[in-house]
Amino acid sequence: MVLDSQRWRCVGRVDHTTRTPESRPEAVPPLLFSVEGLTAVRGLEAGRRGWLTLAQGRVDEVGDHHVGLDGDVTLAYVVPSRVDLRPLRGAYVKITLTDEPAPAGQRAQMLTISDEAGHPLLHARFGPAGQTHAIGKSRVRTTLSQRPNGPMAFGTEKLQYMVHVGDHVRVHEPVGEFVVHFAARTAYDYVAYVIAHKALWISERR
Numbered sequence: 001m002v003l004d005s006q007r008w009r010c011v012g013r014v015d016h017t018t019r020t021p022e023s024r025p026e027a028v029p030p031l032l033f034s035v036e037g038l039t040a041v042r043g044l045e046a047g048r049r050g051w052l053t054l055a056q057g058r059v060d061e062v063g064d065h066h067v068g069l070d071g072d073v074t075l076a077y078v079v080p081s082r083v084d085l086r087p088l089r090g091a092y093v094k095i096t097l098t099d100e101p102a103p104a105g106q107r108a109q110m111l112t113i114s115d116e117a118g119h120p121l122l123h124a125r126f127g128p129a130g131q132t133h134a135i136g137k138s139r140v141r142t143t144l145s146q147r148p149n150g151p152m153a154f155g156t157e158k159l160q161y162m163v164h165v166g167d168h169v170r171v172h173e174p175v176g177e178f179v180v181h182f183a184a185r186t187a188y189d190y191v192a193y194v195i196a197h198k199a200l201w202i203s204e205r206r
Contacts, residue, residue, distance in 0.1 A: 031126040031183065031192045033111045035097050037073030050100040059088045069093070077111070079124060080183045082202045083194055092116040100127060108190065119175050123195040128188075133195060136175035144191055152182045152191055170198070 035042075035053045045052040057069030062085050067075040075095055077085075093113055100108040108127020114120050123133045129144035129152060143153045151162045154169070161169045161180070168181040177198040184192040 031109065031111075031124050031194070032078040033097055033109050033124070034076045035073065035095060036076075037069070039070075040073050045098060050098050053097040053099075054095070056092070056094040058092050059090060062086045062089050069095075077124075080181055080194060082181065083122070083124075083196050084200055084202050085122075087199045088113070088121070093121070094118065102127075102188075106190070120195075121197045122200055124193075126192045127190055129191045135171070135178060135195065136173045138173050140171075140180075140195070142191070142193065144185070144189060149185060152185075152193065154180050154182075171195075 035055050037055060039057070040053055040055040042051060042053040044050075055069060055073045055075070057073055059067055059069060060071060061068035065077060067077070067085055067088065069075070073095075075097075079085075093115060096110075096112040096114075098110040100110070102108055106126075109125070110127070110131070111122070111124040112120060113122040120133075120135055125131060125142075129142045132139055132141045134140075135156075138156050138158075140154060140156045143155075145151050145153070145162075149165070151164045154161045154163055156171065163169055163180060163182040165182055165185055168179050171178045171180060179196050179198060179201040180193065181196070181201075182191070182193045186192070
């Protein structure tokens, strides 16, 4: 169901009693990432307590749960099944991974994959909402409903969306079309979501 009201759009099923097991937050694994390799640079993030890992290179291998750069750096990942990183093979990419300390539960992570020019191809987040992401010249922000198992609000300067767990919206920007997918809402009100360039999104379920 899609409802429009001026600049707001609600995407997904509103009746939570009709959700399938596949769409329940606890049934979706959280996103998880690691970056290893001799040329990967890791250090404390300036002004914060988290760790920042940077890597770049040409993608020479893409597996079900890993991407290899120039035979040296490996990005291991768990992402929703409709995110497909195979189109990155042969491309030069830049990887940024932030690991954030958590007072309880799992650590929060934020992964960004950009092309050689710095244009974003993938933002993937597991942790508290309230983040701001850059897509070209646009800035998008996520906030979480205070209602238990409620939706996530995703907003640009053009339009705001209410996205329920398991659903997605498409966002058109001058730098391309992107898919925002709300994968999970877990304990401690952590959220798992991706903002993927359409080239990395499988339109039909496998």
